[in-house]
Amino acid sequence: MNTSEAPLGRAWELARLESLILEGVRLVNICGLGGVGKSTLLRYWAETSAGVTVIDCAAYHGRLRARLVDAFRLRIDTDEALVGAAQGLIALDDIGSHPDDLALLRTMLDHGSAQFVVTARRPVKHLSEHVFDLHGLPLDVHATLTEARRSPAVQLFDASHGGTAAISRFTPSITQRC
Structure with missing residues (x-):
């Protein structure tokens, strides 16, 4: 590390x-x-x-x-x-x-x-x-996409899963379930 x-x-x-x-x-x-x-x-x-x-x-x-x-x-x-x-x-x-x-x-x-x-x-x-x-990093469910991308939870996801392209790949699945 x-x-x-x-x-x-x-x-x-x-x-x-x-x-x-x-x-x-x-x-x-x-x-x-x-x-x-x-x-x-x-x-x-x-x-x-x-x-x-x-x-x-x-x-x-x-x-x-x-x-x-x-x-x-x-x-x-x-x-x-x-x-x-x-x-x-x-x-x-x-x-x-x-x-x-x-x-x-x-x-x-x-x-x-x-x-x-x-x-x-x-x-x-x-x-x-x-x-x-110790809990997972919080993410404000009312945040705009721009605000959400600045959150530590999304930054950590980006760092460990290949950046915002990965978020785009999962977005349809996430929105369908939510």
Whole structure:
């Protein structure tokens, strides 16, 4: 991801995320449907913030312990070692719902001092959790076509689907259904 550009239409969410971290919230869970931009938001925030350890959990569900041991270069693999080594800000992208991963995260929250920002489709259900619901970008249904094309939702669609030509291709189908 190019860190020179913030995710389209997410300035408020980035500011709120930073505010929650500064307030000392121990677990910020960026929750939402698949494809809504959770990972993009987390990765941009982590890349533009100092001292964040980022762990991609997507391909490693059930193996968070091994990923943390590698990230913190630990020689022993115990809860105590992980709790002691895990300091500062830790970003866990796509924590998933594997029971071992969630149990380890809860142990680290209960006995450590690190702050965590995670992405997940559901709440982790920990007392220190602040669920940060992320939704799709809004689009004003009363906007003119010119106004709509300036909206972050349409700009993001354009960037990922080949520009306004793609919108023209889908317009008959959309208008027929609406």
